Structure formats: structure tokens, C-alpha cells
Amino acid sequence: MPRLSEFDIIKTFFNQPGLGARPGEITRLGIGDDCALLSVPPGKELALSMDTLVEKIHFPENAPPELLAWRALSVNLSDLAAMGATPVGFTLSLAMPAVNESWLQQFSTGLKNCAEKFHCHLLGGDTTRGPLTITIQVHGLVSSGQALVRSGASAGDNIYVSGSLGLAALSITRFDEALDQSLLDEAFYKPVPRLALGSGAAGLASAGIDISDGLLADLGHVCLASSKGAELQLADIPVSPSLEKSMNAEEALALALTGGDDYELILTAPPSREDEMQTLAQSVDTPLVCIGKITDAEGITCFDGLGEQRTFQKSGYQHFNA
Amino acid sequence: MPRLSEFDIIKTFFNQPGLGARPGEITRLGIGDDCALLSVPPGKELALSMDTLVEKIHFPENAPPELLAWRALSVNLSDLAAMGATPVGFTLSLAMPAVNESWLQQFSTGLKNCAEKFHCHLLGGDTTRGPLTITIQVHGLVSSGQALVRSGASAGDNIYVSGSLGLAALSITRFDEALDQSLLDEAFYKPVPRLALGSGAAGLASAGIDISDGLLADLGHVCLASSKGAELQLADIPVSPSLEKSMNAEEALALALTGGDDYELILTAPPSREDEMQTLAQSVDTPLVCIGKITDAEGITCFDGLGEQRTFQKSGYQHFNA
Numbered sequence: 001m002p003r004l005s006e007f008d009i010i011k012t013f014f015n016q017p018g019l020g021a022r023p024g025e026i027t028r029l030g031i032g033d034d035c036a037l038l039s040v041p042p043g044k045e046l047a048l049s050m051d052t053l054v055e056k057i058h059f060p061e062n063a064p065p066e067l068l069a070w071r072a073l074s075v076n077l078s079d080l081a082a083m084g085a086t087p088v089g090f091t092l093s094l095a096m097p098a099v100n101e102s103w104l105q106q107f108s109t110g111l112k113n114c115a116e117k118f119h120c121h122l123l124g125g126d127t128t129r130g131p132l133t134i135t136i137q138v139h140g141l142v143s144s145g146q147a148l149v150r151s152g153a154s155a156g157d158n159i160y161v162s163g164s165l166g167l168a169a170l171s172i173t174r175f176d177e178a179l180d181q182s183l184l185d186e187a188f189y190k191p192v193p194r195l196a197l198g199s200g201a202a203g204l205a206s207a208g209i210d211i212s213d214g215l216l217a218d219l220g221h222v223c224l225a226s227s228k229g230a231e232l233q234l235a236d237i238p239v240s241p242s243l244e245k246s247m248n249a250e251e252a253l254a255l256a257l258t259g260g261d262d263y264e265l266i267l268t269a270p271p272s273r274e275d276e277m278q279t280l281a282q283s284v285d286t287p288l289v290c291i292g293k294i295t296d297a298e299g300i301t302c303f304d305g306l307g308e309q310r311t312f313q314k315s316g317y318q319h320f321n322a
Numbered sequence: 323m324p325r326l327s328e329f330d331i332i333k334t335f336f337n338q339p340g341l342g343a344r345p346g347e348i349t350r351l352g353i354g355d356d357c358a359l360l361s362v363p364p365g366k367e368l369a370l371s372m373d374t375l376v377e378k379i380h381f382p383e384n385a386p387p388e389l390l391a392w393r394a395l396s397v398n399l400s401d402l403a404a405m406g407a408t409p410v411g412f413t414l415s416l417a418m419p420a421v422n423e424s425w426l427q428q429f430s431t432g433l434k435n436c437a438e439k440f441h442c443h444l445l446g447g448d449t450t451r452g453p454l455t456i457t458i459q460v461h462g463l464v465s466s467g468q469a470l471v472r473s474g475a476s477a478g479d480n481i482y483v484s485g486s487l488g489l490a491a492l493s494i495t496r497f498d499e500a501l502d503q504s505l506l507d508e509a510f511y512k513p514v515p516r517l518a519l520g521s522g523a524a525g526l527a528s529a530g531i532d533i534s535d536g537l538l539a540d541l542g543h544v545c546l547a548s549s550k551g552a553e554l555q556l557a558d559i560p561v562s563p564s565l566e567k568s569m570n571a572e573e574a575l576a577l578a579l580t581g582g583d584d585y586e587l588i589l590t591a592p593p594s595r596e597d598e599m600q601t602l603a604q605s606v607d608t609p610l611v612c613i614g615k616i617t618d619a620e621g622i623t624c625f626d627g628l629g630e631q632r633t634f635q636k637s638g639y640q641h642f643n644a
Contacts, residue, residue: 028367032547033472034404034531035369035462040362045350047357048445050459052415054452082356093374093415093457123370130376131453135415137372140357150355209356225354 004099006127013108014092014122021121026088026141036123038088044141046088049079055132065103067189068134069110075212076138077118077193078263082210084148084202085140086195087120095130118195148201148208148267150225157206157268157294159230160277162194162286165215166252167240169259179246187240191263196284198265204276205267214260216300216312222266223300232292235305257302257312268294326421328449335430336414336444343411343443348463352411358445360410366463368410371401377454387425389511390456391432397534398460399440399515400585404532406470406524407462409442409517417452440517470523470530470589472547479528479590479616481552482599484516484608487537488574489562491581501568509562513585518606520587526598527589536582538622538634544588545622554614557627579624579634590616 004012010031014020021030028037040046053059053072073090080087092111096103115121120138168191171184194210201208207226211218215237223229234253243252267288269277274290281288295301302310326334332353336342343352350359362368375381375394395412402409414433418425437443442460490513493506516532523530529548531540537559545551556575565574589610591599596612603610617623624632 028466029469029471034401035371035407035469037405037464037469038362038368038370039466040360040368042364046360046362046368048360048413048461049357050413050415050447050457052417052448052450052452052455052457054417054450054455057451079356083359085357091370091372091459093372095374095376095455125372126374126457128374128376129379130374130455133374133376133417133452133455135372135374135448135457137413137459139370142359144350144361147351147357147359149351 004101009099009104009127013104016108016112018116019108019112019122021089021123027123031122031124038139040141043144045144045147047080047083047085047140047142047147048137049076050135050137051076051079052133052135065106066110067185069107070114071189072134072136073111073114073120074191074193075263076136077120077195078191078210080138080140081194081198082148082208082265083140083142084146084198084208085142086199087118087138087140089121089123090136090138091123092125093135094125094127095133097129097132118193142202146203148198148205150207150209150222152207153222153226153228153268153294154206154270155228155294155296157270158274158290159219159232159292159294160267160269160288161215161238161264161291162197162288163262163264164238164240164287165211165262165264166243166256166259168261169255170243170246172261179242183242188261191261193263194265194286197281197286197288200280200284201267204273204280205269207268209266211262211264211266212260214258215266216257217260219266219300222268223298229295229298230292230300231295232300232302234302234310236289236291238287238289254312326423331421331426331449335426338430338434340438341430341434341444343445348410349445353444353446360461362463365466367466367469369402369405369407369462369464369469370459371398372457372459373398373401374455374457387428388432389507391429392436393511394456394458395433395436395442396513396515397585398458399442399517400513400532402460402462403516403520404470404530404587405462405464406468406520406530407464408521409440409460409462411443411445412458412460413445414447415457416447416449417455419451419454440515464524468525470520470527472529472531472544474529475544475548475550475590475616476528476592477550477616477618479592480596480612481541481614481616482589482591482610483537483560483586483613484519484610485584485586486560486562486609487533487584487586488565488578488581490583491577492565492568494583501564505564510583513583515585516587516608519603519608519610522602522606523589526595526602527591529590531588533584533586533588534582536580537588538579539582541588541622544590545620551617551620552614552622553617554622554624556624556632558611558613560609560611576634
């Protein structure tokens with residue numbers, strides 16, 4: 001079989017139906033020119049976020065290509081969710097050591113499935129030789145002035161977290177006999193970006209962030225940007241129920257607080273919006289619990305069920321200290 | 323010295339004055355949140371393009387970091403120029419094997435200088451460990467419906483090329499004793515994105531592309547997208563004068579036609595717009611010559627000064643056949 005050129009690769013694998021963006025009201029021009037063109041409707045702002053996954057740093061060698069593609073796109077979509085934005089399209093830079101058609105077939109299938117599920121299609125990008133590296137930039141729309149910025153939290157705001165925490169971190173740190181490997185793969189490779197919750201919270205919540213580095217670390221980013229602190233009630237942290245099969249409650253709580261990679265949302269909102277927050281959570285069918293309050297005093301303080309203060313040493317993932 | 327965290331790196335090197343985008347009319351939010359936010363004025367479309375440079379594939383090991391940064395940004399800006407768009411900001415994903423402060427200092431200085439020169443500041447991105455890989459996405463504005471798409475060429479249109487061709491290719495293919503190395507470095511690392519020419523040509527030229535793969539290859543992309551062909555007058559090709567010092571006229575012409583990496587623009591326009599094209603070129607102080615015509619017959623045919631047909635074997639850079 002003759003070797004595929006870059007143009008063949010793009011045509012065969014990336015501009016396929018269901019994956020490549022088609023021209024429409026927002027996407028004016030997709031794959032195949034010097035630039036893609038987007039039209040942004042009046043009253044909207046374009047949110048954009050870029051994230052890179054490198055083999056042997058962010059995922060193991062020989063990671064299943066279909067799942068890998070899903071993860072690469074969904075962790076980026078989570079950043080749109082955390083901003084309250086609705087996806088409109090993404091760009092992809094794919095560096096790979098050689099042209100492996102079977103790998104490309106599986107990778108592009110995973111990408112297509114994720115793109116279709118979350119209505120976010122491929123606008124363009126770059127393919128090149130190099131160590132396996134996947135960079136994706138997502139683009140979304142949010143009503144002007146309503147984005148969920150990190151700096152918006154005020155003292156007295158409730159702190160909410162969606163879903164449950166800790167399982168993705170477990171899937172990274174160890175092979176676990178007590179748990180089904182496919183459950184762990186799902187947690188790591190297929191996090192669900194909380195897009196409906198995020199876009200519903202735009203203009204309602206005061207601040208938002210997604211949990212990539214760990215609950216304490218990411219809440220810390222909100223506190224820092226808002227020049228505030230936080231008090232957390234440890235009894236209210238939604239620890240993943242699956243963790244109980246494989247460790248004690250203390251270990252599970254520590255993983256839920258510091259583990260990262262769950263891509264759940266942290267949202268803050270004034271107590272006056274409590275009813276609206278719960279109505280939103282129900283309407284988008286997403287678990288959402290209040291785990292504490294934003295404070296004027298800096299730092300994050302954790303209290304156990306008896307009201308005793310607790311500290312945790314490791315606060316989250318550090319990109320250059322692995 | 324304690325090891326720098328990702329946040330320290332961003333703060334110290336990338337969000338420095340002159341490099342990090344500051345909030346304004348277009349940039350609503352820059353570095354430091356889950357997403358950056360852009361506002362697109364009514365009547366404008368957002369053009370976006372992504373390009374990746376991998377060490378040992380696109381640039382040599384130990385490439386000078388300041389020049390490397392300049393190249394990474396300027397080749398992306400060239401895509402905006404080719405679309406007729408004016409830059410508004412860029413995102414950067416930087417994978418690097420370790421945190422080398424001296425390297426980061428030089429790299430971010432190069433990036434800052436290029437950003438300031440072309441009014442395109444850093445909106446956000448990602449830094450991570452990994453083999454040295456630089457992915458940049460640029461964002462620009464172009465009046466709605468006026469972008470220089472590849473598919474716009476019509477039979478009878480003049481074909482123009484800016485500047486002169488061949489020197490960048492020479493700088494890649496060989497160390498040349500007859501030429502000053504700094505001249506070659508400049509050609510390779512600091513191509514000038516033809517932004518003023520491109521934005522002036524939006525709504526005037528019928529099609530545009532920048533020369534990254536080689537004149538014949540990139541003109542071929544325009545012809546393919548427009549379902550047209552081209553006739554070129556070889557005597558009119560603007561071969562870089564510096565090449566004459568180091569090779570004969572035939573070799574120089576071949577390099578100018580097939581070499582790539584010059585990042586000059588190919589523009590097409592109906593003969594009725596000839597005066598406007600030349601007035602534009604003068605007003606932006608950029609050499610622009612007519613090198614041939616778009617034809618209904620497919621394929622690119624080259625004629626020498628005697629009207630004899632000539633063919634060239636290698637048509638341009640192939641990303642997976644190096």
C-alpha cells in the first residue's frame with residue numbers, strides 16, 4: 001500500500017462525516033484552508049482552551065487509541081463546561097512517530113464519537129511526525145459577561161461540586177484487583193464534561209472551575225483568583241462509592257480531595273441562589289452537593305463530622321514534579 | 323533554587339508585560355482561567371490556525387530559543403496573512419523535557435518580541451513535560467465574507483507572489499560557505515508574515531495562500547481547491563538574489579519553485595484589479611509580481627523565457643516522507 005500523505009490522512013481520517021465540521025451559521029469554513037473561520041453571534045463571547053497530552057507523561061504507552069481520543073477531547077470540553085460555554089468546534093495538532101493506519105482508524109473513531117456526542121466538530125489543525133503528542137483547542141460560546149471566571153467568588157458563597165470524586169485518580173495510581181478494569185478505564189479515559197451544568201450555571205453561579213489537579217488544588221485556584229479562602233465540610237465531600245470496595249474511608253476521602261482527573265465542576269454561588277442551583281442540577285440530571293463556604297480568611301480549612309479541623313499534605317497534581 | 327511550578331513558569335515567563343494579552347475590547351479575558359474569552363465585533367469573522375514544530379523534525383536540536391520562538395509564532399501569523407486576517411492573539415502549548423530557566427528566558431523573550439512587533443499577544447495555553455514540541459494557534463479578524471480562501475481563483479486571474487523565494491529552503495538544506503550564516507538563520511527563523519499585504523488584499527484578491535511547502539505545491543493547493551490550473555512564466559519568478567552567490571540560475575530557480583518555508587503570499591486577482599493590487603503592494607511596501615495566470619485546464623504548466631514548456635520533479639515538502 002502506498003504511504004499516505006498528510007493530505008490523505010486528513011481526508012480519510014479527520015475530515016470524515018461526523019468528525020469534520022460542516023459549514024453553518026457559526027462555522028463559516030472548516031478543514032482545508034490556511035485558517036478556519038468562525039462567526040460569533042451578537043451578545044456572545046468565544047471561549048477557548050488548549051490542552052496537551054504527551055505519551056508516557058499523560059497516558060501510558062500503547063494506550064487504546066479510541067479511548068485516548070475520547071479523553072483528549074473530553075478534558076478540553078470540561079474547560080468549556082467550567083467556563084459556562086457551549087462547544088462550537090475544536091482544532092487538533094497530532095504528532096505521531098509514523099503513519100499507522102489502524103491506530104489512526106481507531107483514534108479518529110474515538111474522536112468522532114466524542115465529537116458527535118458533545119456537538120463539537122473538527123475545524124482544522126496540524127498533523128506531523130514526532131513523539132506521540134495530542135494538542136486540542138476547544139472553542140465555545142457563552143453570553144457576554146456571563147462566563148464562570150475563577151475570580152468571581154465572594155465570602156459567604158456556597159461551594160458546590162458535581163458528581164463524585166476519586167475514581168479517576170485511582171485508575172492512574174494503581175491496578176486494582178477489587179475493581180473492574182473497564183470501570184477504571186472509563187473513569188480515566190471517558191470523563192463526562194459537565195457541559196449542561198456549566199452552561200446552565202453561567203450567569204447564575206459566581207465562579208467555576210473543573211477538577212483536573214484535585215479538589216483542594218482547584219478550589220485553591222478559585223480562592224487565589226478571588227482573594228478569598230474556603231471552609232469545607234469533609235462529611236459532605238461526594239467520594240466515589242466505587243472506592244469503598246478497594247480502600248478504607250480515610251484513604252478514599254484523601255483521594256477524592258487530592259486525586260484530580262475527575263473533571264467534575266466546582267461552582268460557587270450566593271446562598272440566595274441555592275434553589276436555582278438545585279433546580280438546575282435536577283434539570284440537567286447531574287448530582288450537585290454543597291461542600292462548604294467561601295470565606296474572607298485565606299486558605300482552605302477542612303472540618304470533619306465532629307467539627308475538628310483536618311489538614312491534607314498533598315494538595316494536587318504538579319505538572320513538573322512528577 | 324527551588325524548582326519552578328507550572329504556575330511560576332506561566333507567571334514569570336509567559337504572562338510578562340509585552341507578551342501576555344491584557345483585557346481590552348477584543349480580548350475579554352487572557353491567561354489564567356479555564357478559558358480565554360474573545361469578543362468578535364459585528365461584521366467580522368474569527369480566523370484561526372494551528373501549527374506545530376517538533377524538535378529534530380522541524381528544527382534542529384539546540385536551536386537558538388529566541389529565534390525558535392520567533393519562527394513558531396511568525397509561521398502561524400503567516401496563515402492569518404494568507405487569509406487576509408489581522409492578528410488578535412495566540413495560544414501556546416509548550417512541551418519541554420525539563421524546566422530550563424535560561425532556555426525559557428530566551429524563548430519567552432523571542433516570543434515577546436514577535437508578539438509586540440505583530441500585535442498578537444498570548445491568550446493562554448498549556449505547559450507540560452515532554453519532548454520539545456511547540457504548538458501555536460493564532461486568532462485574527464477578517465471582514466465577514468472577505469477572507470482569502472483557496473477556492474476563490476477563477477480562470478484568467480493573475481497569479482501574484484510577494485517578496486522573493488528560495489533562501490529559507492537553502493538555509494535548511496545546507497550550510498553554505500558563500501553565504502552569511504546569519505542571513506540564512508534570518509530566512510529560516512524570522513520569516514516576515516505578510517500581514518499588511520494579506521489584510522489589504524481581503525475583498526480584493528480572489529484567493530490566497532502562504533508558501534510553506536513550496537510555490538508549486540502551494541499554488542497546487544489553490545488550483546485543486548478552485549478546480550482550476552495555472553500557467554507560470556519562469557522568467558518572472560522572484561528568485562532570492564542571495565542565491566546567485568551560491569548556485570547557478572537553474573538551481574536557484576528550482577529552489578525558488580519547490581523549496582518552501584519562505585512564507586511569502588500567493589494571491590490571485592482578476593486582471594481588472596491589477597491597478598489596485600499594485601497600489602496595495604506599494605502602500606504596504608511589499609514587492610509583488612505577477613508570475614502567471616489561472617487556467618481552466620488543470621495542472622500547473624511552466625514556460626521559460628523562450629516559451630518552452632518546463633517540468634519540475636519535486637513539487638514540495640511532504641510531511642510524512644522526509
